[in-house]
Amino acid sequence: LTLPRLYHERVVDHYDNPRNVGSFDKNDPSVGTGLVGAPACGDVMKLQIKVGDDGKITDAVFKTFGCGSAIASSSVATEWVKGKQMEEVLTIKNTEIAKHLSLPPVKLHCSMLAEDAIKAAVKDYQTKLAKSSNGSSEAS
Ligand code: FES
Numbered sequence: 001l002t003l004p005r006l007y008h009e010r011v012v013d014h015y016d017n018p019r020n021v022g023s024f025d026k027n028d029p030s031v032g033t034g035l036v037g038a039p040a041c042g043d044v045m046k047l048q049i050k051v052g053d054d055g056k057i058t059d060a061v062f063k064t065f066g067c068g069s070a071i072a073s074s075s076v077a078t079e080w081v082k083g084k085q086m087e088e089v090l091t092i093k094n095t096e097i098a099k100h101l102s103l104p105p106v107k108l109h110c111s112m113l114a115e116d117a118i119k120a121a122v123k124d125y126q127t128k129l130a131k132s133s134n135g136s137s138e139a140s
Pocket residue numbers: 010014075076079080100
């Protein structure tokens with residue numbers, strides 16, 4: 001009997017050595033926070049981006065309460081968004097992450113969490129930005 005190889009070595013690597021685990025201050029105006037949950041399993045992922053004035057993501061961190069595939073997916077996601085423009089990272093598909101990690105089909109929703117978290121983080125940043133420019137305008 002050969003056991004199915006459920007996890008690609010990249011998953012194991014990102015699982016054993018997750019990149020960019022951590023938190024930024026969510027009240028920092030340069031930070032966007034994406035907090036998403038997977039209804040199927042109840043796992044939760046928080047992904048945060050730090051954005052420069054030019055709209056470029058300079059840094060990213062995550063905290064994931066979830067399975068190994070979700071942790072690995074968030075780890076990959078933080079690696080992929082760093083150094084990219086916000087519009088650019090909105091095109092990152094969970095299927096690309098899943099492919100990169102060779103996730104089995106039953107683990108696709110775990111990578112979905114990462115795609116959702118990226119989108120939510122960008123949205124949060126843009127909402128904060130819009131509020132600060134429309135709202136109380138400080139004299140400049
Ligand atoms: Fe880490 Fe590709 S193996 S992002």
